[in-house]
Amino acid sequence: MRYAERPLLVYWELTRACELACRHCRAEAVSRRHPRELSTAAGYALLEQLAGFGPPLPHLVLTGGDPLKRPDLFDLISRARSLGFSVAITPSGTYALTQRVVARLKDAGVSILALSLDGSTAARHDALRGVPGSFDWTVQAARWARSLGLPLQINSLVCAETRDDLPALLDLVGELGAQRWSLFFLVPIGRGRLLREVEPDEAERIMAWLYQVTPTVPFAIKTTEAPFYRRVVAQRRAHERRSGGTPPDLASVRQGHGVRDGNGILFISHVGDIYPAGFLPLKLGNVTTSDPVEVYRRHPLLVSLRDPDRFKGKCGRCEFRFVCGGSRARAWSATGDPLESDPLCPYQPSLPASTVQPPVPGDATLPA
Structure with missing residues (x-):
């Protein structure tokens, strides 16, 4: 994929309606559908527009809110599949x-079911999701998916409140038979402003832990809004090669090479607004008046987000900027400028730029 031409992933927020009251909700979802949600006809038109990216088509992720709140959900899936899209969905655990x-x-041909588990127990998960029973509904749905042979992804929030539960969550993801575990590092927007991010040194230790546990589990592990995991992987693999060892083959990290907000990602809101990503709500246009293909390829902000040499601060001079590039959403949330540095990454770029720093200390057990 050439990310200047087409994204790897298009996220379409079908609705902001949801029965949950998640403490970290980006969308600040409510129980009722918005009266200006894209209609079924407008949804079909959007899918036709997105098909204009041409092959290979982006992967389409139907999200929300809760996509199950749309009565035309299966009609939209059918139309997307008929146009050649692979379709993933992220329903709420209700x-x-x-x-x-x-x-x-x-x-209907959904390629992967993505469910959120933010705690390894009902008490932990339901406290974040705001509705008793969400944990049980989610776990049961995951088991049904496994029995049906529907590929499963588990999404988990990483913040100060969940950090110590990650090892137990790792075990639960394996027990449920997921193909992928995606760890979302909190970006303080929406209701997420009420939670606390992990500190940069804690994030670095989590990355080191992920690197060590990935070869031991039967599922892929990826990070969301924390692309500096790729930097940690590159450092550790280089160190192991210099030490005469054979680093593990972490294919899931390679697949995310260079993908970040606005570079390989496009987001369409429930009313058709076009954003670089769901966590970077800088409006670029609306699908009712703008072609999302042209917006993605030519909008000045997206052109800038795809050029790491335009980044500011340490992200702009980091030797890993083309592999990582930092979270543009977190940079914007912290500074108001999406080209600024990601404050969660503790790495200080080396000089000259070609120098690879030794890996940070860490072991396979997260410190308390």
Whole structure:
């Protein structure tokens, strides 16, 4: 994929309606659908527009809110599949996620079901999701997906409140038979402003832990809004080669090479607004008046976000800027400028730029 031409992932927020009240919700979801949500006809038109990216088409991720709140959900999936899109979906863990619904998603050709688990127990997860029972509904849906052969991704929040639960979550993800575990490092926007991010040194230790546990589990591990995991991987692999060892083959990290907000990612809101990413809500246009293909390829902000040499501060001089590039959403949240440095990354770029720093200390057990 050439990310200047087409994104790897297009996220379409079908609705902001949701029965949950998550403490970290980017969308600040509410229980009812917005009256200006894209209609079914407008949704079909959007899919036709997105098909204009041409092959290979981006992966389409239907998100929310809760996509199950859209009565035309399966019609939209059918139209997307007929146009050649692979479709993933991120439903909320509620009573609506029944065995019948999971089976319908499988029959509709959904490529992966992504469910959120932010705690390894009901008490932990439900406290963040705001509704008792969400943990049980989510775990049951994951088991139904596994029994049906529907590929499963588990998404988990990483923040100060969840950090010590990550090893137990790792075990639960394996028990549920997921193909991928995606760890979302909190960006303080929306209701997420009420939670605390991990400190940069804590984030670095988590990355070191992920590197060590990845070869030991049967599923891929990726990070969201923390692309400096790629820098940690590159440092550790280089160190192991210099030491005469054979570094593990971490294919999942290579697949994310260079992808970040606005570079390989495009986000469409429930009312059709176009953003570089869901966590970077800088409006670039609206699909009712602008072609998202042209916006993605030519908008000045996206052109800038795809050029790490334009980044400011240490991100702009970092030797890993083309592999990583930092979270543009977190830079914007912290400074108001999406080209500034990602404050979560503690790495200080070396001089000259070609120098690779030794890996940070760490072991396979997260310190308390």
